[in-house]
Amino acid sequence: MTSLDDNSKEKLRSVSVDLNNDASLVIDIPDALCERDMVKFTVHTKTTLSSFQKPDFSVPRQHEDFIWLHDTLVETEEYAGLIIPPAPPKPDFESPREKMHKLGEGEASMTKEEYAKMKQELEAEYLAVFKKTVQVHEVFLQRLSSHPVLSKDRNFQIFLEYDQDLSVRRKNAKEMFGGFFKNMVKSADEVLISGIKEVDDFFEQEKTFLLDYFSKIKDSTAKAEKMTRSHKNIADDYIHISATLNAICAEDSVGVEIRGLLEGRVASDQELKLTELLRYYMRDIQAAKDLLYRRARALANYENSNKALDKARLKSRDIPQAEEHQQQCLQKFDRLSESAKKELTSFKGRRVMAFKKNLVEMAELEIKHAKVSLTAHPIKHTV
Amino acid sequence: MSASLNRKPPLFPETEEPEPDMADEDSDEGEDIFVSNSKPESVSRGVSQPERVPEEPEDLFSEERCRSTKANGVHPDDDTDLFAEARTDFNSDKSSSSAQKELSDTPSTSSFSRTPAALHSTSLEQLEEEEAKSSFDVDVAVTNPEKVGDGMNAYMAYKVSTRSSLSMFKSKAFTVRRRFSDFLGLYEKLSVKQSLHGCIIPPPPEKSVVGMTKMKVGMDDPSSVEFLERRRAALERFLQRVVSHPLLLQDPDVREFLERDDLPRAVNTQTLSGAGFLKMITKASDAVSKMTIKMNESDTWFEDKFQEVEAEEQQLRKLHVVVDSLVNHRKELCVNTAIFAKSMAMLGNSEDSTALSRALSQLAEVEDKMEQLHQEQAASDFFIFAELLADYIRLLAAVRGCFDQRVRSWQRWQEAQSTLQKKREAEAKLLWANKPDKLQQAKEEITEVCLVHNIVTFLLFWSSCCGGRAVGCIISATKALSLLKQEQSQF
Numbered sequence: 064m065t066s067l068d069d070n071s072k073e074k075l076r077s078v079s080v081d082l083n084n085d086a087s088l089v090i091d092i093p094d095a096l097c098e099r100d101m102v103k104f105t106v107h108t109k110t111t112l113s114s115f116q117k118p119d120f121s122v123p124r125q126h127e128d129f130i131w132l133h134d135t136l137v138e139t140e141e142y143a144g145l146i147i148p149p150a151p152p153k154p155d156f157e158s159p160r161e162k163m164h165k166l167g168e169g170e171a172s173m174t175k176e177e178y179a180k181m182k183q184e185l186e187a188e189y190l191a192v193f194k195k196t197v198q199v200h201e202v203f204l205q206r207l208s209s210h211p212v213l214s215k216d217r218n219f220q221i222f223l224e225y226d227q228d229l230s231v232r233r234k235n236a237k238e239m240f241g242g243f244f245k246n247m248v249k250s251a252d253e254v255l256i257s258g259i260k261e262v263d264d265f266f267e268q269e270k271t272f273l274l275d276y277f278s279k280i281k282d283s284t285a286k287a288e289k290m291t292r293s294h295k296n297i298a299d300d301y302i303h304i305s306a307t308l309n310a311i312c313a314e315d316s317v318g319v320e321i322r323g324l325l326e327g328r329v330a331s332d333q334e335l336k337l338t339e340l341l342r343y344y345m346r347d348i349q350a351a352k353d354l355l356y357r358r359a360r361a362l363a364n365y366e367n368s369n370k371a372l373d374k375a376r377l378k379s380r381d382i383p384q385a386e387e388h389q390q391q392c393l394q395k396f397d398r399l400s401e402s403a404k405k406e407l408t409s410f411k412g413r414r415v416m417a418f419k420k421n422l423v424e425m426a427e428l429e430i431k432h433a434k435v436s437l438t439a440h441p442i443k444h445t446v
Numbered sequence: 447m448s449a450s451l452n453r454k455p456p457l458f459p460e461t462e463e464p465e466p467d468m469a470d471e472d473s474d475e476g477e478d479i480f481v482s483n484s485k486p487e488s489v490s491r492g493v494s495q496p497e498r499v500p501e502e503p504e505d506l507f508s509e510e511r512c513r514s515t516k517a518n519g520v521h522p523d524d525d526t527d528l529f530a531e532a533r534t535d536f537n538s539d540k541s542s543s544s545a546q547k548e549l550s551d552t553p554s555t556s557s558f559s560r561t562p563a564a565l566h567s568t569s570l571e572q573l574e575e576e577e578a579k580s581s582f583d584v585d586v587a588v589t590n591p592e593k594v595g596d597g598m599n600a601y602m603a604y605k606v607s608t609r610s611s612l613s614m615f616k617s618k619a620f621t622v623r624r625r626f627s628d629f630l631g632l633y634e635k636l637s638v639k640q641s642l643h644g645c646i647i648p649p650p651p652e653k654s655v656v657g658m659t660k661m662k663v664g665m666d667d668p669s670s671v672e673f674l675e676r677r678r679a680a681l682e683r684f685l686q687r688v689v690s691h692p693l694l695l696q697d698p699d700v701r702e703f704l705e706r707d708d709l710p711r712a713v714n715t716q717t718l719s720g721a722g723f724l725k726m727i728t729k730a731s732d733a734v735s736k737m738t739i740k741m742n743e744s745d746t747w748f749e750d751k752f753q754e755v756e757a758e759e760q761q762l763r764k765l766h767v768v769v770d771s772l773v774n775h776r777k778e779l780c781v782n783t784a785i786f787a788k789s790m791a792m793l794g795n796s797e798d799s800t801a802l803s804r805a806l807s808q809l810a811e812v813e814d815k816m817e818q819l820h821q822e823q824a825a826s827d828f829f830i831f832a833e834l835l836a837d838y839i840r841l842l843a844a845v846r847g848c849f850d851q852r853v854r855s856w857q858r859w860q861e862a863q864s865t866l867q868k869k870r871e872a873e874a875k876l877l878w879a880n881k882p883d884k885l886q887q888a889k890e891e892i893t894e895v896c897l898v899h900n901i902v903t904f905l906l907f908w909s910s911c912c913g914g915r916a917v918g919c920i921i922s923a924t925k926a927l928s929l930l931k932q933e934q935s936q937f
Contacts, residue, residue, distance in 0.1 A: 272798060279793045286786040293779035300772040307765045415799045422805060 087111045088208045090223070092201045093121075097193060101125060102154045104200055108223045114215075115224060122226050126153060129200055135218045136207075143357045143395075144402030145213065146410060148206040149346035154196040159189040177306035184302065188295075195339065202343075263400065269407050270355055277348045284341040291338055336425035344414060351410055358399045365392040584610040584689045586704070588682040591674055594625075601625045602674065604681060608704050615705060622707060629681055635699045636688070637847075646848045648687035649840040651680035676833060683837060732850070752849055759842040766835040773832055776824040780817050787813035862899040869895050 087110060094105040107121040133150035136142055166181050173181070208214045368389040375385035590605040607621040633650045688694050787810045794806030873888040 272796075275796050276793075279789070279796050283786070283789040283793050286782065286789045290779065290782040290786045293775060293782050296775040297772065297779060300768060300775055303768040304765065304772065307761065307768055411799070415802050418802055419805070422809065 088214055090201075090204045090208050092197050092204075095193070095197050097156075102193075102196060104197065106204065106223065114220060120224065120226075122223065124222070126151070126200070128222065129203060132207075132218060132222045133203070136213065136216065137353070139216070139218075142213065142216075143361070144354070144399040144406070145210070146347075146350050146354045146406045147213075148203055148210075149343075149350045151196070151199040151203045152346075154192070156189065156192055159185055159192060162188070174306055174309075176309065177303065180302050180306065181299070184299070199343070265404060266355070266358070266400070273348060273352055273355065277345070277352060280341060280345050280348060284338065284345050287338040287341055336421045336428070340418065340421040344417070347410070347414070351407060354403055354406060358396070358403050361392070361396045361399045365389070365396045368392040584608060584612060584615075584695065586682070586685045586689050588678055588685060591678055601627075602677075604678060606685065606704065614701060620705060622704065624703070626677070626681070628703065629684065632688075632699060632703045633684075636694060636697065639697065639699075646841075646844050648684055648691075649844045650684050651677055672828075675829075679829075679833065680837065732854075748849070748852070752846075755842055755845050755849070759839060759846070762835055762839050762842065766832065766839060769827070769832045769835060773824055773828050776820055776827065780820045780824065783813050783817040783820060787811070787817065859899070862895065866892070866895045866899050 089109040091107055092104050093107050096103045102125070104124050104126075105121050106124050107119075108115070109119050111118065130150055133147065136147050163185050166178070166185060170178055207216075207219055213219065368385070368391075372382075372385040372389045375381050586606065586608050588604050588606055591602045592605075594601055594603045603623045603625050605621055606624050607619070608615070609619045611618060629650050688700060694700055790810035790813060791807055794803045794810060797803040797806055869888065869892045873885065873892060876885045876888050
């Protein structure tokens with residue numbers, strides 16, 4: 064059931080999500096407002112579950128609320144054996160804002176049409192960033208809702224229902240400090256995970272695979288970002304050229320303009336599909352790695368408890384306590400390993416499906432664009 | 447061996463066939479207008495060639511015949527007439543039918559009896575027949591740069607081949623080796639002599655310290671190969687423009703350049719020589735005098751044309767900047783795509799699901815292919831578009847030089863006038879004071895000054911006429927840019 068749900072959910076990372084057969088909890092973000100530096104999302108829930116007060120309701124949420132939810136989930140002990148979906152990244156309007164600023168400065172040197180066109184392109188870019196961030200937040204919630212265990216989390220329900228400002232539940236100062244501490248722990252974990260001796264073959268494999276894959280996908284993401292940026296630059300250049308040609312010649316340089324728009328569209332599509340895909344999975348793999356860290360920590364605890372038990376036996380003191388402690392650790396570790404195994408296998412399937420879908424979509428879009436550009440300007444010479 | 451061929455990347459092989467016709471068209475005799483007209487026309491034709499392959503041959507032949515019906519040499523009386531035609535030629539939208547129509551009107555005014563039927567035949571033999579009768583037929587090419595010498599004294603020698611049936615040359619076809627400073631020397635000599643006549647001397651390519659040092663040191667990277675190719679193409683265009691200008695062709699210096707095996711080293715083109723410094727100083731003083739003395743323009747035609755030229759130059763400069771940035775960004779895209787492709791390949795390798803792994807590696811391959819395409823695109827952008835723009839910008843600068851010449855002659859005229867005035871006053875004074883010997887001296891001085899004054903006046907008006915006509919051609923050439931954008935839309 065889990066894998067099926069997850070598969071079908073990962074299928075659509077665009078606006079509409081076909082949320083599995085279980086319609087007991089359907090979440091989407093139909094609306095979002097952008098003010099100054101903040102984005103306010105409207106989280107809309109439709110549910111048949113009795114644990115909620117109403118069957119259909121909406122609440123406004125900010126980005127920080129999402130982060131709070133994610134962190135609480137991570138900190139919950141019971142979910143140590145699960146892959147917690149990665150937190151959505153902060154909405155970043157820096158790049159279009161910068162460009163808008165530059166455009167404003169260079170307004171004097173451009174013709175009116177050029178300026179209008181550049182402005183249009185910028186607005187489109189702004190809109191694209193906006194759509195992306197809404198999407199990412201939506202996916203986060205949807206993954207939570209389709210997970211059998213996580214969807215029942217109390218904090219999750221509060222997040223969905225509580226119609227007043229959630230900020231009272233966020234202790235900001237502690238969070239920031241906690242965040243810093245967490246990073247330190249994480250780097251310690253990296254050392255731990257590479258040093259620990261793995262008993263289980265499956266986990267050994269997974270570990271090597273994930274570590275390797277993570278570094279590669281991080282690399283690919285960075286390169287893909289650079290490539291899309293170059294594409295966008297070229298599209299901008301085309302706009303400038305068409306404007307200047309317009310000024311020189313009486314006739315309209317429509318051909319160049321279309322080319323420019325196409326390039327821009329190709330660039331943004333590529334970005335949306337490919338780069339976003341890579342970015343998302345980079346984060347997801349990080350989440351999987353986190354699971355492995357937790358397990359490794361549990362294992363370390365178990366081994367420590369073993370050592371403690373041995374020491375206690377030696378000293379013949381506190382033996383029952385140590386034994387109990389050891390038992391607890393063992394249990395915890397076993398539970399963790401079991402759920403981790405399940406999660407990781409389903410994760411693999413999910414990943415392959417998502418890649419497939421996005422790559423196919425990207426290829427189809429690029430073919431469409433190429434066809435358009437070919438028919439718009441038939442290449443008259445026979446090459 | 448036509449120039450435009452060498453300038454194009456191999457992407458347009460089928461244009462080969464009409465090329466020889468275009469070269470011959472260049473070499474046509476007839477009015478300097480048409481010949482200089484043909485230069486920009488053929489350039490633009492070359493660029494727009496792919497769209498017009500079936501129509502071209504007909505058009506070229508008909509035009510060529512029209513011109514051959516004109517009288518040889520410059521006819522001052524036909525000036526305004528021909529000039530008007532040249533203008534209308536290019537105001538029409540370059541469609542071969544309209545061009546044909548325009549030109550078919552002109553034979554009626556010519557003094558030669560040539561049946562209009564000749565206009566419409568398209569056979570190659572007839573063209574050759576025409577050629578034999580035409581007396582201006584020179585075809586030059588610059589090829590094959592080779593490195594001569596070693597170390598800091600090394601230079602590139604280019605092969606300059608000429609093919610001609612003109613009687614003033616010793617043989618039909620000959621080759622010489624020339625180096626860059628030789629070309630510059632030719633340009634210097636021509637500008638000194640001919641600019642007084644108001645001719646527009648085509649500009650040579652610029653010096654480049656970086657490029658030359660790289661070459662001298664022997665670095666063989668792609669950018670220096672590119673540099674060499676640009677320089678070679680630019681030198682070829684320069685020579686062709688010189689050769690298609692009938693006045694310049696008559697110049698003995700040009701002939702010497704094309705024929706003579708061993709040219710004396712043109713030292714005064716070196717930047718660090720005495721002549722180089724002198725040039726810089728004269729340039730500075732010219733700039734100052736331009737700012738201080740304003741010529742009151744009596745002829746509005748010149749005023750208008752000057753404004754037009756300036757505006758065009760600015761536009762072209764802007765366009766050039768943007769195209770340059772496009773080329774750079776595309777090169778950046780190439781690099782980034784290549785890096786991305788490699789990273790994708792690695793990702794595909796480490797992927798354990800075989801289907802996805804295959805898909806990712808294929809994506810990597812596709813990106814690789816795209817990178818190559820982008821590179822080709824960047825190269826063609828550069829060679830066709832950017833270089834062409836730079837060339838026209840230089841040409842427009844030469845046109846402005848022509849205007850400046852005119853202003854300078856006017857200044858000299860004013861000076862001569864004022865000197866004459868002063869001398870006359872002195873003479874009057876002396877008459878008044880009644881000193882016979884001084885009087886004689888004064889009279890002699892006056893005649894001298896009068897002579898100078900007359901010469902300068904003549905030169906001024908002569909330059910105005912020639913410059914005017916030539917300017918008209920150049921202006922119309924820039925209208926050919928409307929074709930360029932069509933080309934660009936195919937990119």
